[in-house]
Amino acid sequence: MNDTQRNERPGPFGNPARTFAWIGLLLAVAIGAGVVLAPRWLRDSTPVPPADDEAEEADRQAYEARWAPMLRDGALAGECAKVPGHGKATVQMGTTGEDRPWIGAAEPVLEVREFTDYRCPDCRRAHRKIQRLLAAFPGKVRVVNYHLPMDPSCNPGVDRPVHDRACELARISVCAGRQGRFWETHEFLLQNADAVCAEKRCAMAVARRMDLDEDAFQCCMKDPSVAEAIRLDIAEAAALGARITPTFVIGGRPHEKAIPADALAILAEATP
16 A cells, blocks of 8 residues: 555545434433433423422411411402492501501401511511402401611610511611601602612612602601610510510401401401
8 A cells, every 4th residue: 555545545534324324322421421420300201390499389378377368369369349448448547656658448347467577588478468358348447556676776676687677677668657758758668678678779869769758757767766766676576475486466366477368257247
């Protein structure tokens, strides 16, 4: 064999048929390795949903089960015409003699004292239930707001910052209330507190968003009486045995996380 023939001799990939054979072999090895190394739920014919989704659904069901049946998600679906008192009254707002904001009935059959924290996820979920309760029993239920921030900067019963900046958010709502805008700000903070804190948005940015008088708001945020109002709420929580948020106090009895059916029995008796 001369030098020219030796140089033209095809290598392992010089022949098209041989090239395809090598590619096929490499693909088979890669696929086999992938099957062996892939997670079991990928190898099964029926994919298994991630465990986090199952845990989240179980948590949601357990949460719903703690509430009175009439307040559970979906309880009133298709039953609008049967809601007690539906469309017969307008929800009112005001403040108690201790200057705590309330919403609902001026002369209620049932008063609910709600202890809340704006960074609390369960408080956010419970807010929908409270709205449903007020809508179902207009003229019969009043909800009074109390602050219970799980933040050691104003709550001596908390030894670590469970909910960072919760005390600041409580002060924001108190100052909004002094301009007659508590419930609007309450709703905004419940739904947006995490975003407000994540973006390091200052209190004044919230005031602008809520269209508050900025000078009055800035002065209020420094007023010692605001911190005192929150301190009194925290002291009231301790006296009533409210330790976590949300806690609902009805007839002097605290209910943690949810309002059970027996606590609302008086409403059924008062409904014609």
